[in-house]
Amino acid sequence: MFKKSNRSSKSIWAGIASLSLLLGGVVSTSSYAASTLTIPATDPDTTIKVLSFMNKADIQTVLDAFAKEHPTIKVDFQTVPFNDLQPTVDARVSSKSADLDVYWADQPRVSALAARGTALDITSAFSKYRSTFDASPWASGLYNGKLYALPIANSTQMLFYNVDLLKKAGITPPSASISDRMTWEDLVVDAKKAVDSGAKYGLLFHQFDRYYQLEALPVSKGGGIGAQGKGNLIPNVANKGWIDALTWYGKLFKNKISPRGMTPEQVEPAFLAGQAAYMVGGPWFLPGLNLSKLNWGVAPHPYFKGGKAATANGSWSLAINPYSKNQEASAIFLKFMAIDGGSGYIKYRNDPELAATPEAKKLYFAKDVFATPQGKQAATIIDYETSKTGVGRVQTVGYIEFETIMNAAFSDIRNGADPGKVLREASNKLRKAWAIYK
Amino acid sequence: MEGIVLTVHSGIKESSKRRRHFLAKKTEYFWALTFLLPTLLALIVLRITPMISAIYSSFFIAYPGGIRPAIFSGLENYRTVLSDSDFIATVERTFLFNLVINPLQISLSLLVSVLMVQRIRFEGLWRTLIFIPVLIPIVGSSITWQAILQPDGPFNSLLVTLGLKPQLFLNSPQQSLQSITLIASWIGIGYWMMFLIAGLRSVPSEIYEAAEIDRAGPIRVFFKITLPLIKRQLLFVLVADIVANFVLFAPIQLLTAGGPESSTTLLIFDAYRTTYGYGSRNLGATKVVILSIIMICFVALQFSFLREKKVKEIE
Numbered sequence: 158m159f160k161k162s163n164r165s166s167k168s169i170w171a172g173i174a175s176l177s178l179l180l181g182g183v184v185s186t187s188s189y190a191a192s193t194l195t196i197p198a199t200d201p202d203t204t205i206k207v208l209s210f211m212n213k214a215d216i217q218t219v220l221d222a223f224a225k226e227h228p229t230i231k232v233d234f235q236t237v238p239f240n241d242l243q244p245t246v247d248a249r250v251s252s253k254s255a256d257l258d259v260y261w262a263d264q265p266r267v268s269a270l271a272a273r274g275t276a277l278d279i280t281s282a283f284s285k286y287r288s289t290f291d292a293s294p295w296a297s298g299l300y301n302g303k304l305y306a307l308p309i310a311n312s313t314q315m316l317f318y319n320v321d322l323l324k325k326a327g328i329t330p331p332s333a334s335i336s337d338r339m340t341w342e343d344l345v346v347d348a349k350k351a352v353d354s355g356a357k358y359g360l361l362f363h364q365f366d367r368y369y370q371l372e373a374l375p376v377s378k379g380g381g382i383g384a385q386g387k388g389n390l391i392p393n394v395a396n397k398g399w400i401d402a403l404t405w406y407g408k409l410f411k412n413k414i415s416p417r418g419m420t421p422e423q424v425e426p427a428f429l430a431g432q433a434a435y436m437v438g439g440p441w442f443l444p445g446l447n448l449s450k451l452n453w454g455v456a457p458h459p460y461f462k463g464g465k466a467a468t469a470n471g472s473w474s475l476a477i478n479p480y481s482k483n484q485e486a487s488a489i490f491l492k493f494m495a496i497d498g499g500s501g502y503i504k505y506r507n508d509p510e511l512a513a514t515p516e517a518k519k520l521y522f523a524k525d526v527f528a529t530p531q532g533k534q535a536a537t538i539i540d541y542e543t544s545k546t547g548v549g550r551v552q553t554v555g556y557i558e559f560e561t562i563m564n565a566a567f568s569d570i571r572n573g574a575d576p577g578k579v580l581r582e583a584s585n586k587l588r589k590a591w592a593i594y595k
Numbered sequence: 596m597e598g599i600v601l602t603v604h605s606g607i608k609e610s611s612k613r614r615r616h617f618l619a620k621k622t623e624y625f626w627a628l629t630f631l632l633p634t635l636l637a638l639i640v641l642r643i644t645p646m647i648s649a650i651y652s653s654f655f656i657a658y659p660g661g662i663r664p665a666i667f668s669g670l671e672n673y674r675t676v677l678s679d680s681d682f683i684a685t686v687e688r689t690f691l692f693n694l695v696i697n698p699l700q701i702s703l704s705l706l707v708s709v710l711m712v713q714r715i716r717f718e719g720l721w722r723t724l725i726f727i728p729v730l731i732p733i734v735g736s737s738i739t740w741q742a743i744l745q746p747d748g749p750f751n752s753l754l755v756t757l758g759l760k761p762q763l764f765l766n767s768p769q770q771s772l773q774s775i776t777l778i779a780s781w782i783g784i785g786y787w788m789m790f791l792i793a794g795l796r797s798v799p800s801e802i803y804e805a806a807e808i809d810r811a812g813p814i815r816v817f818f819k820i821t822l823p824l825i826k827r828q829l830l831f832v833l834v835a836d837i838v839a840n841f842v843l844f845a846p847i848q849l850l851t852a853g854g855p856e857s858s859t860t861l862l863i864f865d866a867y868r869t870t871y872g873y874g875s876r877n878l879g880a881t882k883v884v885i886l887s888i889i890m891i892c893f894v895a896l897q898f899s900f901l902r903e904k905k906v907k908e909i910e
Contacts, residue, residue, distance in 0.1 A: 244871040244872070247660060247661065247871070247874050248871075250660075250662065251660060251661030251662050251874075251876075253662075269659075269660075272658070272660075273658065273659060273660025273661075273662055273663065273874065274660060274662035274663055275660055275662065416746065416747065417746050417763065417766045418745045418746045418747070418748075418763075418765070418766050419745075557659075557872070557873060557874065558873050561868070561872055561873070565852065565853065565854050565857075568852075568854050568855060569768075569854060569855050569856045571766075572763065572766045572767065572768070572854075572855040572856075573763075573767075574768070574855065574856055579856070586681065589679065589681075590873065593656075593658070593659065593875065
């Protein structure tokens with residue numbers, strides 16, 4: 158009997174031991190204090206750890222310029238995959254580790270980062286630079302009237318097309334003029350024609366199933382940005398505008414105008430390989446297009462008939478770990494990247510990236526990529542969209558849950574699920590996930 | 596007198612023998628502990644401590660992110676997750692997945708193992724081919740399978756060539772979990788096969804010879820001799836496979852992210868997403884504790900099965 162119970166207790170402990178590797182919750186019991194950050198007149202002699210999703214090679218010229226201007230501040234630049242950035246920041250900051258100083262912060266996540274205590278209050282050091290930035294990128298760094306992140310870039314979306322595939326299908330290419338903006342309804346008709354004439358894909362979205370790019374669809378239909386109420390904590394994704402816009406999205410795949418299963422990483426190569434008639438994408442695609450042999454054109458981002466023109470915007474900001482021991486050196490790095498010379502990040506990067514400050518926008522539009530005829534058209538479109546039609550992603554402390562749940566919903570609609578049902582379920586999931594913030 | 600001296604003498608001898616024995620035992624324990632220490636420490640640091648920490652943290656409610664202070668809330672987190680219909684659906688899905696994948700993997704592994712111990716040509720080559728998927732990192736094989744199962748990928752091209760309809764596989768809520776089962780089994784079958792082959796090889800050949808003399812057919816031999824004699828290995832494989840499949844994570848995270856329509860949201864992925872995706876560590880810990888309880892029940896069941904059989908055998 159004894160042996161029996163001993164053995165069964167042994168087996169339970171063996172089970173516990175073999176499973177417990179999975180477990181790792183740690184409870185925090187202390188809170189963090191607000192910062193009174195300043196930018197020192199002389200540079201400290203130190204090394205700062207910077208975490209990003211970017212490859213070091215893509216930003217090396219910027220880091221070299223920083224090293225030249227601030228030789229005593231060394232930068233230990235670390236890269237993690239795009240999807241791992243947030244969990245890595247969470248893990249390092251929540252353990253109150255000083256092993257991270259500066260990190261790349263997705264602009265719509267700043268409210269969540271600030272509320273969670275993951276980003277340092279940098280108001281005291283940077284509020285005086287308010288007028289340096291465009292209004293929308295600056296606002297993305299604010300939470301409860303305080304500044305938690307400094308924008309280093311902005312973005313927009315436009316319509317690229319393959320001239321040869323359109324010609325083959327007898328389609329008149331869309332106009333590059335803002336006043337002749339195409340409707341989604343007309344675009345689908347042309348895209349179908351292109352598929353019927355041999356194009357593998359009619360229309361590609363660079364970021365299929367991502368709220369960043371798809372938000373413009375329900376906004377154009379009058380459905381709003383996805384949440385409302387105090388702190389944007391009441392889901393608003395199951396209204397008529399959202400259902401209509403996402404029904405249109407679902408039909409793209411049902412009617413074989415757009416492919417199921419294609420990941421964002423596969424979209425640009427497919428367009429460059431001449432497989433798609435149209436592609437909605439960002440200005441970061443321009444250098445690749447210029448280098449390719451593709452006969453391409455550019456037009457403004459379409460809108461829904463009877464709706465309003467809306468385009469995605471926003472990009473990345475830099476935030477400081479509240480537990481960093483190098484906060485002043487980090488502030489110097491932030492100032493260099495976002496402010497000095499218009500923006501060190503924009504000024505010294507080889508690949509052009511849309512700036513968050515008017516001064517750096519001038520640097521941006523002076524890059525070679527805008528010297529070609531299509532490049533000039535793209536520059537006019539980018540300038541207009543960023544100032545007139547850009548719609549920021551919803552600012553809420555519950556953004557991280559919002560993005561995860563909505564991206565899954567977009568994916569389900571793409572795979573053929575009923576948009577109304579999926580959006581109502583997503584709304585319920587959001588309500589449950591956001592209960593903790595109320 | 597002489598007798599007393601002898602008794603005393605032998606008493607001294609006995610006690611010094613006992614002392615020597617005790618010292619030898621002590622030294623043996625010392626060395627055993629020394630050699631076991633790294634493993635014990637690893638167990639404590641990597642397994643026992645996080646387990647206790649997770650159980651502890653599941654009794655608190657905290658703002659996501661893990662920085663702001665947590666508040667003791669008793670069983671509130673358990674009430675929250677157990678009253679969530681999505682979580683209950685996830686638990687049911689996890690059960691169903693395990694009810695299908697484990698018997699499937701084990702029976703196929705067993706079938707392949709039995710084949711591999713027959714006298715066949717190029718036995719080593721076949722065995723290597725079946726084992727190769729185990730050697731490929733799961734991230735690499737998952738991504739390869741994703742490419743194979745794409746709607747316009749090679750598998751569908753093959754189906755079309757054979758005159759069949761192309762399928763959605765990972766993009767269909769009806770086929771996604773089966774596709775994950777296929778990928779996991781492609782790896783698992785070769786792995787578990789190795790343990791079962793070792794078991795099959797340890798069965799004495801005289802028993803089979805005796806069965807042959809008694810004119811037992813191959814099916815009878817398999818069920819009456821092979822299966823009972825490799826029960827230990829089979830039970831190990833059963834337990835280890837169940838544990839592995841309850842925590843199957845990489846293909847789901849890489850290929851479906853729990854979709855489409857939550858069809859591949861299994862408990863471990865849900866716990867991961869809650870903890871690291873949403874930053875709700877306490878709620879994530881609660882889900883992992885529930886998962887662990889379910890797994891412990893499964894494992895305990897297997898162990899009790901092993902024990903009962905042993906008692907029967909002795910009888």
